[in-house]
Amino acid sequence: MLDFDTCNEARLRRDPGFDGVFFTAVKTTGIYCRPVCPVKHPLTKNVSYYPTAAAAERAGYRPCLRCRPETAPFCPAWQGTKTTVERALKMIGDGALDRGSVDALAQRLGIGSRHLSRLFLQHIGASPVQTAQTVRIARAKRLLDETTLPVTEIAFHAGFGSVRSFNAAFQKLYGRGPSTLRRQKPQ
Structure with missing residues (x-):
């Protein structure tokens, strides 16, 4: 798993190169997203990062309905x-x-x-x-x-x-x- 700062920079840039590499979970909403999600950026203090959609769901987060992280590259649904x-x-x-x-x-x-x-x-x-x-x-x-x-x-x-x-x-x-x-x- 990448370190917090690398993930955070990629999320703030909405870098497509990191799509499917990690997932952003927002503590205040209970939702996890892809790094390319077009929604307004949450505060950095309210986010955590997970290597897979399954890991974010295991931690109690639900998928974003806008970016649909369960369909991110490298997951079975995407294939x-x-x-x-x-x-x-x-x-x-x-x-x-x-x-x-x-x-x-x-x-x-x-x-x-x-x-x-x-x-x-x-x-x-x-x-x-x-x-x-x-x-x-x-x-x-x-x-x-x-x-x-x-x-x-x-x-x-x-x-x-x-x-x-x-x-x-x-x-x-x-x-x-x-x-x-x-x-x-x-x-």
């Missing part, structure tokens, strides 16, 4: 739908669609499955199912290259529901089966 897609990608990487459906994933994210599909098309250019398939194949390819596990075990470790779907996915993407890829690996 918008990108944050939702990033959370979904992490869950897919952890196997959420290996064991569950797009509906279940969307529900965990607090949105509808159609909206999740739209967000994926907008940010990723592919559906959640296609993305999960790519993650599974990459996982399987890494296991083929780095281990001596049987192809059957690799299929299940990579998140495929069956050896048949594993073979079909590899055939579609690489034009050959997974065991052929392993044999072609340089020794």
Whole structure:
């Protein structure tokens, strides 16, 4: 966290370079703001500074309705739908669609499955199912290259529901089966 004087100077200048870096809480009103807030400056003796909006709220302050500090840069709300897609990608990487459906994933994210599909098309250019398939194949390819596990075990470790779907996915993407890829690996 920056020192009091640096924060105070930035607040008095309404310096946009500090927007989202700290938040100004006003003791007399119980409100916290961004350093760029256009309201009349409070007296310096009545302010304190916090590194995050959450820290200001924890201290008992409520957000300003004019500058909306909860939407400051670097917070999840400011990143918008990108944050939702990033959370979904992490869950897919952890196997959420290996064991569950797009509906279940969307529900965990607090949105509808159609909206999740739209967000994926907008940010990723592919559906959640296609993305999960790519993650599974990459996982399987890494296991083929780095281990001596049987192809059957690799299929299940990579998140495929069956050896048949594993073979079909590899055939579609690489034009050959997974065991052929392993044999072609340089020794």
